[in-house]
Amino acid sequence: MTETRAFQVDLRGLVDLLSHHLYSSPRVYLRELLQNAVDAVTARAAATPGAPARITVRTGEVLSVTDTGIGLTEADVHTFLATIGRSSKRAEGGGLDAAGLAAAREDLIGQFGIGLLACFVVADEITVVSRSAAEPGAPAVEWRGRGDGSYTLRALPPGAVPEPGTTVRLTPRADAAEWTGADRVLALARHYGSLLRHDVTVVEPDGTTTRINQPPPWERAHPTPTARREALAGYCRTVFGFAPLDTIDLDLPAAGLRGVAYVLPTPVSPAQRAEHRVHLKGMLLSERADGLLPEWAFFVRCVVDTTTLRPTASRESLYEDATLAAVRDALGDRIRDWLAGLAAADPDLLHRFLAVHQLAAKALARFDDALLRLLLPWLPFETTDGQVTLEEFARAHPVIAVTRTVEEFRQVAPVAGAVGLGIVNGGYTYDHELVHRLPEIRPGSQVTDLDPTTVTAHLDFADPAAELAASAFLSLARDTVGAHGCDVVLRSFQPVTAPALLLDDRDARHERTRADLAARATDGLWGDILGSLRADTPRAQLVLNHLNPLVRRAATITDPGLARTTAEALYGQALLATRRPLRAQESALLNRAFLGLLDHAMHHEGNPPPRPASAGGENTGE
Numbered sequence: 001m002t003e004t005r006a007f008q009v010d011l012r013g014l015v016d017l018l019s020h021h022l023y024s025s026p027r028v029y030l031r032e033l034l035q036n037a038v039d040a041v042t043a044r045a046a047a048t049p050g051a052p053a054r055i056t057v058r059t060g061e062v063l064s065v066t067d068t069g070i071g072l073t074e075a076d077v078h079t080f081l082a083t084i085g086r087s088s089k090r091a092e093g094g095g096l097d098a099a100g101l102a103a104a105r106e107d108l109i110g111q112f113g114i115g116l117l118a119c120f121v122v123a124d125e126i127t128v129v130s131r132s133a134a135e136p137g138a139p140a141v142e143w144r145g146r147g148d149g150s151y152t153l154r155a156l157p158p159g160a161v162p163e164p165g166t167t168v169r170l171t172p173r174a175d176a177a178e179w180t181g182a183d184r185v186l187a188l189a190r191h192y193g194s195l196l197r198h199d200v201t202v203v204e205p206d207g208t209t210t211r212i213n214q215p216p217p218w219e220r221a222h223p224t225p226t227a228r229r230e231a232l233a234g235y236c237r238t239v240f241g242f243a244p245l246d247t248i249d250l251d252l253p254a255a256g257l258r259g260v261a262y263v264l265p266t267p268v269s270p271a272q273r274a275e276h277r278v279h280l281k282g283m284l285l286s287e288r289a290d291g292l293l294p295e296w297a298f299f300v301r302c303v304v305d306t307t308t309l310r311p312t313a314s315r316e317s318l319y320e321d322a323t324l325a326a327v328r329d330a331l332g333d334r335i336r337d338w339l340a341g342l343a344a345a346d347p348d349l350l351h352r353f354l355a356v357h358q359l360a361a362k363a364l365a366r367f368d369d370a371l372l373r374l375l376l377p378w379l380p381f382e383t384t385d386g387q388v389t390l391e392e393f394a395r396a397h398p399v400i401a402v403t404r405t406v407e408e409f410r411q412v413a414p415v416a417g418a419v420g421l422g423i424v425n426g427g428y429t430y431d432h433e434l435v436h437r438l439p440e441i442r443p444g445s446q447v448t449d450l451d452p453t454t455v456t457a458h459l460d461f462a463d464p465a466a467e468l469a470a471s472a473f474l475s476l477a478r479d480t481v482g483a484h485g486c487d488v489v490l491r492s493f494q495p496v497t498a499p500a501l502l503l504d505d506r507d508a509r510h511e512r513t514r515a516d517l518a519a520r521a522t523d524g525l526w527g528d529i530l531g532s533l534r535a536d537t538p539r540a541q542l543v544l545n546h547l548n549p550l551v552r553r554a555a556t557i558t559d560p561g562l563a564r565t566t567a568e569a570l571y572g573q574a575l576l577a578t579r580r581p582l583r584a585q586e587s588a589l590l591n592r593a594f595l596g597l598l599d600h601a602m603h604h605e606g607n608p609p610p611r612p613a614s615a616g617g618e619n620t621g622e
């Protein structure tokens with residue numbers, strides 16, 4: 001005959017699992033106790049509006065949490081308290097539902113039926129004394145549960161518990177003293193319970209009584225809007241430790257969510273994890289909730305209290321579901337609206353915001369066409385006219401060229417600026433893309449990527465006689481520098497102090513890398529592939545400045561060795577000015593040029609080269 005048996009649960013093992021793998025710290029025991037008390041009070045208030053709603057935490061050798069809540073009958077204790085995984089707050093036919101409290105369920109925090117186990121992380125035994133408010137005639141009960149999984153239950157004599165409600169007591173183990181001392185309990189109660197909606201007090205062993213919660217500042221009445229703003233900013237300083245640039249009210253009635261977003265006063269990296277404080281029905285769920293806001297909103301920190309978002313079983317983060325996704329979108333909209341409002345009504349604050357969160361605003365504009373339209377005219381960019389908005393820049397330059405890297409910009413900007421070419425530094429995050437979108441917002445403006453030929457086309461030609469006089473040097477320089485995939489031209493440009501300009505774009509660099517690899521490829525197939533990729537890409541250009549005195553003198557050098565070294569030195573100097581990492585053969589070229597010039601200079605001084613040392617070394621001894 002087949003016998004059906006029930007699973008046995010090893011409670012010690014289960015508690016161990018919870019404490020080591022579910023909860024991040026033993027301190028959550030207090031949160032679970034508070035939460036049960038809050039739920040019990042909420043359930044009773046739903047059945048009997050106006051019923052007492054107090055929660056008292058007493059610290060000392062014995063720690064207790066007393067509530068004036070719904071209480072438990074003997075049957076409730078067996079069904080809910082003593083059955084792990086069963087919760088009156090979720091189960092169909094649960095005690096609270098039976099009492100007609102289905103509506104209140106929405107306001108309850110617990111749902112998993114495992115919370116009480118957290119107490120076994122700090123104590124070996126828990127005592128619950130309870131009297132039901134739903135069945136006032138039922139006797140009060142005392143339940144003692146032990147960490148080994150056993151429990152006892154006894155009915156108490158009439159009058160032993162005068163009022164409905166529940167007291168949970170535990171005697172902390174010595175090794176849990178860190179979490180159960182009076183100061184720590186007070187701090188933890190404040191930490192978790194500061195926004196709970198019922199009256200929560202902590203009584204210390206010397207009788208000191210502290211109320212630990214009050215309504216959140218966004219719900220309190222304030223005499224003036226300024227007073228409200230100050231109260232909200234003060235709250236930000238307390239919970240986050242900074243004075244916000246501005247506060248944004250968050251109110252999503254459909255999602256049962258209220259709170260505020262604080263705009264950070266200093267820049268943050270988009271990669272930094274946003275840390276939002278999320279309260280669930282008043283109880284602090286997490287100080288580091290992820291996913292509450294869209295990723296682009298990394299410039300705000302939120303505090304919210306919500307009734308609809310679901311916690312994970314550890315109660316330390318939000319459960320990623322459709323509700324959270326909808327809330328995230330709606331909160332994103334609120335932050336967008338705030339920005340739109342600033343642009344329309346408070347340009348001063350918008351300027352201050354952009355001064356700090358330029359990067360965030362740029363990230364935002366990329367995502368959202370409406371915001372692009374709204375923000376692009378205000379966003380500053382680095383240009384050949386200095387730090388200006390694109391709008392201003394476009395007015396002065398009908399055609400805007402944009403670089404792909406900061407180095408390219410640094411190198412070309414002084415020269416391009418002098419010849420009136422309008423260039424924007426597109427090397428910073430998002431800038432290249434945003435500048436290219438300017439014509440969408442400003443029809444008629446033209447944006448192109450900067451390439452070497454555009455710049456050279458704007459530089460003045462040297463006069464033909466000068467070009468002719470320099471032709472021998474130029475052809476030698478072309479020969480020398482050409483080996484590095486670079487052309488040489490002669491032009492006149494400002495500033496005169498710059499002997500040469502290396503115009504080198506990404507395509508030209510790629511082509512050089514490809515050529516390098518192809519030359520090194522010993523394997524025929526690989527060499528063929530790289531060879532076949534040879535593109536007709538623009539080569540880099542070394543533009544020598546004919547206005548520069550050094551270049552003028554170089555053009556007259558007759559010694560081919562010195563002319564070659566001079567060409568290499570000019571190329572090397574222009575190469576260094578690009579501030580990009582040098583390749584091995586470029587470093588070798590610089591070395592060669594430097595040593596060559598040194599050698600030439602010493603020759604010039606009249607120092608003859610030393611006689612080479614003989615192979616075996618001279619015998620200088622006697």
Ligand SMILES: Nc1ncnc2c1ncn2[C@@H]1O[C@H](COP(=O)(O)OP(=O)(O)OP(=O)(O)O)[C@@H](O)[C@H]1O
Pocket residue numbers: 032035036037040067069070071072080081086087088089109110111112113114115116117166
């Ligand atoms: N202070 C209390 N007053 C009345 N009933 C309580 C109290 N504490 C616990 N209970 C009962 O014990 C049950 C189990 O509590 P437990 O804390 O283990 O889980 P839960 O609160 O239902 O869910 P969660 O695991 O999400 O916290 C509750 O559903 C409730 O019926």
